[in-house]
Amino acid sequence: MALRAARDAAIWGGVALAVFVPLIGLQAVQDIRGELRLDTRWPLLVVLVAMVVGGSLVNSLLIAPWRERRGRRVPHENAALARAAAAFGRWFPPFAVGFVIVFPFLALWLTGMQGSVKWIDNFGIQILIYVMLGFGLNIVVGLAGLLDLGYVAFYAVGAYAYALLAKEFGFSFFTLLPLAGILAAFWGIILGFPVLRLRGDYLAIVTLAFGEIIRLVLINWVPVTNGYAGISGIPRPTFFGIPFNASDEGFAAVFGLEFSPIYRGIFLYYIILALALLTAFVTVRLRRLPIGRAWEALREDEIACRSLGIDTTTTKLTAFAIGAMFGGFAGSFFAARQGFISPESFTFMESATIVAIVVLGGMGSQIGVAVAAVAMIGGTELLRELDVLKEVFGREFDPTQYRMLLFGFAMVLIMIWKPRGLISSRAPSVFLKERKAVAGSLVKEGHG
Amino acid sequence: MDIFVQQLINGITLGSIYGLIAIGYTMVFGIIGMVNFAHGDVFMVSAFIALIAFLVLTTWIGIGSVTLALFIVLIVAMALTAVLNWGIERLAYRPLRGSFRLAPLISAIGMSIFLSNFIQVAQGPRNKSIPPLLSGEFVLMDGGGYQVTLSYKQIMVWVVTAVLLACFWWVVSRTALGRAQRACEQDQKMAALLGVDVDRTISITFVIGAALAAVAGTMYLMYYGVISFADGFTPGVKAFTAAVLGGIGSLPGAVIGGLLIGLVETLWSAYFSIDYKDVAAFSILAIVLIFLPQGLLGRPEVEKV
Numbered sequence: 001m002a003l004r005a006a007r008d009a010a011i012w013g014g015v016a017l018a019v020f021v022p023l024i025g026l027q028a029v030q031d032i033r034g035e036l037r038l039d040t041r042w043p044l045l046v047v048l049v050a051m052v053v054g055g056s057l058v059n060s061l062l063i064a065p066w067r068e069r070r071g072r073r074v075p076h077e078n079a080a081l082a083r084a085a086a087a088f089g090r091w092f093p094p095f096a097v098g099f100v101i102v103f104p105f106l107a108l109w110l111t112g113m114q115g116s117v118k119w120i121d122n123f124g125i126q127i128l129i130y131v132m133l134g135f136g137l138n139i140v141v142g143l144a145g146l147l148d149l150g151y152v153a154f155y156a157v158g159a160y161a162y163a164l165l166a167k168e169f170g171f172s173f174f175t176l177l178p179l180a181g182i183l184a185a186f187w188g189i190i191l192g193f194p195v196l197r198l199r200g201d202y203l204a205i206v207t208l209a210f211g212e213i214i215r216l217v218l219i220n221w222v223p224v225t226n227g228y229a230g231i232s233g234i235p236r237p238t239f240f241g242i243p244f245n246a247s248d249e250g251f252a253a254v255f256g257l258e259f260s261p262i263y264r265g266i267f268l269y270y271i272i273l274a275l276a277l278l279t280a281f282v283t284v285r286l287r288r289l290p291i292g293r294a295w296e297a298l299r300e301d302e303i304a305c306r307s308l309g310i311d312t313t314t315t316k317l318t319a320f321a322i323g324a325m326f327g328g329f330a331g332s333f334f335a336a337r338q339g340f341i342s343p344e345s346f347t348f349m350e351s352a353t354i355v356a357i358v359v360l361g362g363m364g365s366q367i368g369v370a371v372a373a374v375a376m377i378g379g380t381e382l383l384r385e386l387d388v389l390k391e392v393f394g395r396e397f398d399p400t401q402y403r404m405l406l407f408g409f410a411m412v413l414i415m416i417w418k419p420r421g422l423i424s425s426r427a428p429s430v431f432l433k434e435r436k437a438v439a440g441s442l443v444k445e446g447h448g
Numbered sequence: 449m450d451i452f453v454q455q456l457i458n459g460i461t462l463g464s465i466y467g468l469i470a471i472g473y474t475m476v477f478g479i480i481g482m483v484n485f486a487h488g489d490v491f492m493v494s495a496f497i498a499l500i501a502f503l504v505l506t507t508w509i510g511i512g513s514v515t516l517a518l519f520i521v522l523i524v525a526m527a528l529t530a531v532l533n534w535g536i537e538r539l540a541y542r543p544l545r546g547s548f549r550l551a552p553l554i555s556a557i558g559m560s561i562f563l564s565n566f567i568q569v570a571q572g573p574r575n576k577s578i579p580p581l582l583s584g585e586f587v588l589m590d591g592g593g594y595q596v597t598l599s600y601k602q603i604m605v606w607v608v609t610a611v612l613l614a615c616f617w618w619v620v621s622r623t624a625l626g627r628a629q630r631a632c633e634q635d636q637k638m639a640a641l642l643g644v645d646v647d648r649t650i651s652i653t654f655v656i657g658a659a660l661a662a663v664a665g666t667m668y669l670m671y672y673g674v675i676s677f678a679d680g681f682t683p684g685v686k687a688f689t690a691a692v693l694g695g696i697g698s699l700p701g702a703v704i705g706g707l708l709i710g711l712v713e714t715l716w717s718a719y720f721s722i723d724y725k726d727v728a729a730f731s732i733l734a735i736v737l738i739f740l741p742q743g744l745l746g747r748p749e750v751e752k753v
Binding site for chain 2: 012015016018019022023024026027028029030035036037038147194195197198199200201202204205206208209210212213216217219220348349352355356359360363401402404405407408409410411412415416419420
């Protein structure tokens with residue numbers, strides 16, 4: 001085994017050397033005259049190749065045997081463990097909801113007025129936007145089994161609908177929120193209609209193309225969308241007509257508090273929390289309605305579904321429309337929170353991130369989606385905070401540069417570790433006598 | 449008419465590049481049924497390898513002959529990109545073989561994000577441009593102030609693409625390797641029973657796909673003279689569009705699809721609006737798939753219950 005490990009390490013070292021000599025060892029740098037010249041970074045090259053060789057050795061000497069032992073172990077029924085898991089499954093969701101409800105006050109209490117802006121805004125709101133998007137896409141991908149790689153289009157429709165209507169006509173956030181959702185749902189039907197006949201990867205690529213088309217139109221339709229420059233000065237949501245600013249009519253002045261941006265942060269946090277919980281609640285209820293059961297039947301077997309008289313056209317279109325509607329809600333919230341939107345925020349990367357959250361969490365599992373969003377978005381946001389690394393790697397080291405690098409690598413590693421997603425059991429919506437969790441591997445992934 | 453001929457020439461050049469990338473998508477899809485999302489970024493990385501090889505040759509070694517330099521750059525880029533893609537397949541896709549369909553797709557998207565950010569961190573976020581090479585051109589038609597030209601660079605792209613496609617065609621249709629590959633495409637289990645090493649064949653598929661992407665990357669760098677870490681996505685998506693358009697899984701389909709997408713893009717930019725050229729390419733894709741779901745040359749999918 002040691003010999004095999006050494007051979008693998010040598011192969012991986014060779015691969016790393018071949019790829020890293022040009023890309024790490026040498027660097028094309030523009031000099032003052034604008035011409036390219038080469039810099040060398042041999043010490044870095046040696047460190048990285050050594051890391052790859054070390055990683056390969058650790059994998060083949062420690063991780064691979066461990067996985068093999070675990071795979072060979074006969075799964076035995078451990079009653080106490082099963083009960084503990086069931087109890088965890090029952091109590092974790094309410095506990096998690098309780099935690100996110102008290103989170104802003106916890107942050108305020110622990111880090112004070114100044115420090116908590118970061119935790120509530122950068123972490124709380126950012127993560128909850130992705131949780132909401134994940135829940136919305138989960139309806140399309142996780143329940144109906146239609147792989148949609150252009151979900152960001154509906155997010156963009158919601159954002160631009162709110163931004164344009166609020167700026168032009170002065171409607172308030174809560175008037176426009178349902179309107180943006182309806183518009184996005186409408187676009188969901190329009191884009192869903194042509195792809196009804198498509199299946200599998202064809203569906204994925206056409207939805208991706210639609211996402212790109214919407215983004216390109218946003219870039220090029222300058223009179224309406226202002227192109228690359230985007231739309232700024234989007235009105236912020238108000239607390240029953242009371243704006244969050246430092247004026248005498250502002251929230252802080254009316255309630256006799258000292259002005260701080262944190263009040264708006266907390267307000268926005270609860271809006272997106274309510275929206276995310278609404279999405280989760282609607283999804284849970286929809287699963288028990290005929291339409292939700294039709295979605296899941298469609299995911300399991302489209303032909304059987306059609307043979308049983310389910311209209312696949314309306315089933316698919318409602319999945320697209322309802323998924324898109326929640327994307328539209330999230331989009332208008334995003335526009336209201338940022339106050340500025342541009343096509344840069346609606347690239348394919350966003351769609352890929354949302355799909356990744358849904359799949360990494362375990363398709364169809366609400367808790368899984370939330371956990372994956374916290375892990376992926378929170379994890380990469382956390383890298384901004386790691387000033388400790390600067391002490392280790394020197395002053396110029398900037399951890400934020402490596403955010404997306406690690407994000408991509410983590411996606412690969414989680415998929416290899418758990419191909420069916422982090423949460424591996426599903427709650428059935430129909431059961432005989434007793435509700436039992438279903439293993440995720442028994443759930444089909446759909447044809448579309 | 450003059451403009452049309454000129455755009456035809458430009459379109460075929462662009463289409464050759466798309467076609468070369470599309471082969472990588474279509475081969476991988478044909479053999480393991482997976483959309484290799486990272487392929488566009490492999491193409492981008494290969495252009496960077498070509499850039500650095502080119503700089504080593506011109507600034508350090510001081511090669512005088514451009515043709516020789518291009519030849520060496522092409523070989524180096526093909527070899528190193530092939531090694532890279534072999535590594536990617538081993539690391540990110542092989543452990544997921546036989547797993548459910550979305551797992552390799554997500555893994556590939558992760559790999560794509562990783563590769564573009566790796567290049568951004570390792571080589572810097574700014575565009576890299578090389579001095580123009582082979583700057584001569586032939587004047588084909590000269591009528592009324594508008595010259596139709598065929599530049600040396602375009603000839604280079606055509607010749608290199610044609611030669612490599614011919615080599616590739618020979619490998620796939622005449623060698624034992626190609627036979628094993630086509631066998632795995634049709635029925636992996638049966639091929640394995642008949643003594644074909646399926647894992648090795650799949651690895652080689654990735655290696656060949658990467659080598660062709662590296663040719664496209666080198667041509668792209670030489671033709672446009674500029675590359676950045678973000679240049680993998682759009683050509684990648686368009687090449688995938690080309691593969692789907694031609695009928696995914698079909699090799700001649702990939703080349704024809706690539707040429708079509710290249711032509712649509714250049715003709716649209718010439719006659720309509722350059723801003724909406726990508727919209728045109730994607731709309732063509734949607735329209736073709738809606739009326740002809742298996743693509744131009746693809747086999748229709750028969751569904752058995």
